[in-house]
Amino acid sequence: MAPSDYSKPFINVSSPYPYVAVVELDRPKKLNSFTQQMFTDIGSVFSRLSVDPDVRAIILTAAGDRAFTAGLDVTAASGGHIGGDSNPGEDVARKAWALRRHIKEIQEPVSEIEKCEKPVICCMHGISYGAAIDISTCCDIRICSKDSRFSVREVAIGLAADVGTLTRLPHTQVPMSWIKDICLTAREFSAEEAMTMGFVSGVLEDKKALLQRAYDLAKEIADKSPIAVQGTKAVINYSRDHSVADGLDYIAVWNAAMLQSKDVKDAMLSGIQKRTPTFEKL
Amino acid sequence: MAPSDYSKPFINVSSPYPYVAVVELDRPKKLNSFTQQMFTDIGSVFSRLSVDPDVRAIILTAAGDRAFTAGLDVTAASGGHIGGDSNPGEDVARKAWALRRHIKEIQEPVSEIEKCEKPVICCMHGISYGAAIDISTCCDIRICSKDSRFSVREVAIGLAADVGTLTRLPHTQVPMSWIKDICLTAREFSAEEAMTMGFVSGVLEDKKALLQRAYDLAKEIADKSPIAVQGTKAVINYSRDHSVADGLDYIAVWNAAMLQSKDVKDAMLSGIQKRTPTFEKL
Amino acid sequence: MAPSDYSKPFINVSSPYPYVAVVELDRPKKLNSFTQQMFTDIGSVFSRLSVDPDVRAIILTAAGDRAFTAGLDVTAASGGHIGGDSNPGEDVARKAWALRRHIKEIQEPVSEIEKCEKPVICCMHGISYGAAIDISTCCDIRICSKDSRFSVREVAIGLAADVGTLTRLPHTQVPMSWIKDICLTAREFSAEEAMTMGFVSGVLEDKKALLQRAYDLAKEIADKSPIAVQGTKAVINYSRDHSVADGLDYIAVWNAAMLQSKDVKDAMLSGIQKRTPTFEKL
Amino acid sequence: MAPSDYSKPFINVSSPYPYVAVVELDRPKKLNSFTQQMFTDIGSVFSRLSVDPDVRAIILTAAGDRAFTAGLDVTAASGGHIGGDSNPGEDVARKAWALRRHIKEIQEPVSEIEKCEKPVICCMHGISYGAAIDISTCCDIRICSKDSRFSVREVAIGLAADVGTLTRLPHTQVPMSWIKDICLTAREFSAEEAMTMGFVSGVLEDKKALLQRAYDLAKEIADKSPIAVQGTKAVINYSRDHSVADGLDYIAVWNAAMLQSKDVKDAMLSGIQKRTPTFEKL
Amino acid sequence: MAPSDYSKPFINVSSPYPYVAVVELDRPKKLNSFTQQMFTDIGSVFSRLSVDPDVRAIILTAAGDRAFTAGLDVTAASGGHIGGDSNPGEDVARKAWALRRHIKEIQEPVSEIEKCEKPVICCMHGISYGAAIDISTCCDIRICSKDSRFSVREVAIGLAADVGTLTRLPHTQVPMSWIKDICLTAREFSAEEAMTMGFVSGVLEDKKALLQRAYDLAKEIADKSPIAVQGTKAVINYSRDHSVADGLDYIAVWNAAMLQSKDVKDAMLSGIQKRTPTFEKL
């Protein structure tokens, strides 16, 4: 089954290069804003790519020139739980229970992006609001084009971000003073500011250059041993949430198996012989 | 009761704009250095502002042109425990017990600034030494004027900072190599360096521009739903100290109640109708 | 016993200034690459310097113009466990057990650098690959010369870094997007990029200027109270891995004893009298 | 949809009393041993019961007189990954990757029992080996009949238990010396020993008495406010894995919504009026 | 100032033996049930005893024959937040905010009992419901008389216990299956059951014998070095919430000061000379 078979309405999946999958948000007329279904769908796309042996690196991008995504489609979500009044007499605690379940239901597919075993490169351009931050903080590498305009929108619509932005932004390890500034004011920030603060690790001239850079990164990663690449991702994520002592213990257990891979020898030999190694699927 | 009623000797509290409180260190002849009483007082000021429904954003600043604060007033503290010899024959363990209690007593009011439910914007200028770092790392947003001169003084006076600097600096998420550099040498660093490293998230031309920027930020925050703003602060602080999984769980429980607020609907409608919403007190 | 007595093959230890020790990797013909023995030896050097009362600050540098270190000497390690095939029929689990022990054995000496009670300034120049990152992330302050070329090599040789790089890089508190970028691609990065991202906190013109800067830093640290300096290091490292509440508790217990030091009074008096204090050995 | 519709091959679900669901392992001829499919199925049963408003308490039992479950059906699993040799030349690291995924796949459905929002009472009788421990440690209350014979089998078949036994036994808070004894020897232990050590909190004469006790417990729970009951379960589980300070914070956020329930008033009034309250579905 | 001066309405404080304070709940006509004020008062009593050098061990008991405490006085609390309807149109989120603050306000004085630096022996008799569990789980040693009847009442009145019972019960280290049983059913349990499960560590014939046992324990503790006793309490509490590695590190920092006490020498000498040592106040 090819990556393209994973496509969903408004979400295209393709594989322009061997071992590289591209996931494209494709609802440009609505600025790629998210319906609830799209949250569910993007989670299922990533959980399938996560275990597909033909995929070693993933690029996340969005169609059109104007936006990566404008965030949640408020109109489409209007019938939903948030801010609704559909059942004013309902018991507050039961409503709270339903809301908590609902939030966890949306958190789960988004977390699938973070749990994806393959590295994910997030390419942002134009309007990158709300869900753009939720989703991009689940990715491994964030780059953007010069015209990007970011915003953590939630306080502007009366709520504390709950799909992951407030939780994951501190773990991107950018300065807390700046995180508080952008989250408490909901103000827009530019590609340049995002780069200075370390939210993104690259700013490209335009969307075309952005995608080219992403392809280059993805290919560089896809050429490496998948054992090494995916192990590196897993262990960095673990270390981020644990102490140094725990991290050292974890990698020792991890590599007890992984160092027995033929990839290690193949990679070393290729290095000495100055040729590109080929690695088995994982 | 108005915020100004919270004023204490050397600490002015005012409210120049609705929902915005300004706390001003006011001991300029002594470079706003702290007596022990001032530590207790600033804690009590912030614990009252924390629950005052008329306050939605707080600016922390200091009187005079020369200093935000020069730190602890060593002369005033000379009768105190630190470095004293008042009772040379006293049992070391009993002295240690007293010191531990004493340190916790000073830590507590300073921690009140961090625990304050409302966002706190710290505006630093001129000399910003010792306690300046302790206090500013409890604030949410740190900005400064160009003439600021910072220093973590403690190693220069023979001790490891214990009011909070060493504990909170790593949690401001600025690079560790730089944290170690400034803490181990006690050297001065400039506004520019503070900005590059992310310790502050804004540098303004002079004190006047600094305060103007703080007012703008504070007003922007005070215009938002206090449910959203204070929830955002609470959840970011929680996430800073916990793993991603714990953070996602916490925000889901938090928003189970908070999303039932009328503020969400009001904010959304105002957004659509392009008017400024008004939010009830909290 | 003088620091120079701690020297080992390929590792020189000297003390050009009082209280300052210099550890020099000295295998320039092999680009200061590490044999397995060198890992063991550098650990033992640092664990001795850690408790030597004549040492208050340590500089880590490397001989020659071309490299701080090119990493593991793959040829020298070829007879070893990694990627080897010496015993193809061996039980996988038993091999795994041996590998886990082996990794922990290499981790331990490297961790001695981090556990060293004295501040360590790491001066990098030229090629700084692989083990260079493992080792430098154990140091307190990282500075480099302009010609430095860094690389986390492991994915290029088919493995996830297990000596400490993946564990400690997130704890250097530089942006995660950049950490993932350099670790997943194994690409080279420059001194300038290292500075922008906060991996190093200083870039000097050349190796000579680099060492001069290191000496200045080391002397500034060595002039301070060792009680204050080493306490500062210990508490920052603790705080990095714990919540704010735990950190405040720890420093209170710590200083209960340390504030009883004569150093506090001596440092304060010297400050008032504008003279350089002298502190007893620790 | 009625609970009975959740039934799967070898797993019966019924609801003999309002709000009480009974899940019965039903493969008595094979001593209720587990096929791989049964692991998947029991997870899906519990994840559906978790959100079914008609269920407030769950009893887990097993058919026949001889066994709760004899554990994994080794014959049925013989074609699987464990101990297999199906592909002797396969890369060790790739095999390890597949095994890790496989273990997580089995862990996940078992964890669904622990994540189930409703209290689960586990009734064990006769042979209760291997998976019996994995599954029962996910339940809230463990009771058994006198004829129960328990065993943590894994070391006897050459492996460290990975579906959850080793992880969850310490969290049942029974003495560690005893946990190590039973896990390291794989020896059988009796109902009486299980009671003395606290592994079960009740021993009944026979299976009939056991089920009666379970029904009594389940009905007592089902008569209470589901808001209170399910909140109690959620918060105890959270507290088990967190510090006291974290636990107090979590319950405060939790109850901020839940105390607004009508159930509180209804329960209080019923108490005063000595009548049985009725609570809305959740 | 004598301990008796700390007395509050319904809370007597006395000191029948040197260094031993007795705190007695004294509202026997109402089964020693708690008003909100009593929560505040008991917190302030314990925070004062915590630092009173004339107190080295504390006994917590209650007046009358019928009850230790029947829990919260629901009638007295009826005007309060819980289950109230005083302002039905109020915004749910603002109500939640008030409730969270209110819960934390009640949690805080109860936590003062746990934070008290001196060991606290809790003596329970007769009815010991609701708040009895909240409070006794903050104490160090729990003993009771045979006639004690315990109950975690909360689920019976429609709520999840939030003053501390659910948080602290798992940390008393009694079996989880039993904790879930008593918390989910709100059933009564006897002194004997409490002893078997380890919730109390002693059951005495009647209230008189109970108090005698408490006095004996308290005197035994008060005769020891307060440095040793209070250090032991502090470190056990710390270890309960942290890993073994963290605990070992903490006690090493703690004893670095405390071992310098004269008490160590005095206690050792007294042991050799078989006489009772006298220790300075702390």
Next chain:
Amino acid sequence: MAPSDYSKPFINVSSPYPYVAVVELDRPKKLNSFTQQMFTDIGSVFSRLSVDPDVRAIILTAAGDRAFTAGLDVTAASGGHIGGDSNPGEDVARKAWALRRHIKEIQEPVSEIEKCEKPVICCMHGISYGAAIDISTCCDIRICSKDSRFSVREVAIGLAADVGTLTRLPHTQVPMSWIKDICLTAREFSAEEAMTMGFVSGVLEDKKALLQRAYDLAKEIADKSPIAVQGTKAVINYSRDHSVADGLDYIAVWNAAMLQSKDVKDAMLSGIQKRTPTFEKL
């Protein structure tokens, strides 16, 4: 090299059965009390047994009829740091630094017992004071003879136990109320009490029966796959200090390698064929 070659003064090591090592404290005239050297030596014995492929289970016992150990030999330690006055004018902080290092130096060898990869069965008889608790809490299984008399001595000699007792007792998962009772009073407790509370998991008639039971346990363990046994120990210890989620993740990574062992197949086949399997050394 045979286990007996690991013997040290006052510490005998023998191997009466294949794969079973016996470590015997052998200073019966001094009630097997510990000199400082013995702490160092027992650590080195266990760190060697930890990696000796000829050892699969270890029994820790002591010579003579009167005592397992009476604890620290105070007379022998009299020249040491504790309670000493050797240098009254020494700086308190420097003394504290030396004490902290000294405590960590004693903690380290004792921790080697806990870190030992092989299961350790601790057999206690007669006087089992002070260090007896430190050491036995590092062991996996604790059993004793009827005549055992235990005591956590430290508060009786004026100090808070710092070699590990206070840290590890809560992690043995016995009731906290009882832990506080025995630690705060330093009172003696019997074998029967130790069994009721779960501190030991077996009480035997006399020392002879005790050793017989230990041999039986050790042989049962030594007959199993060392991969399974040692993995079980490692994962239980990890799980004790981590959350359930972390524990499940860890065992999945662990078994990714370990399940590839031939031991699994051998153990399964032996089970089916009802014969005793033989496992390769580890």
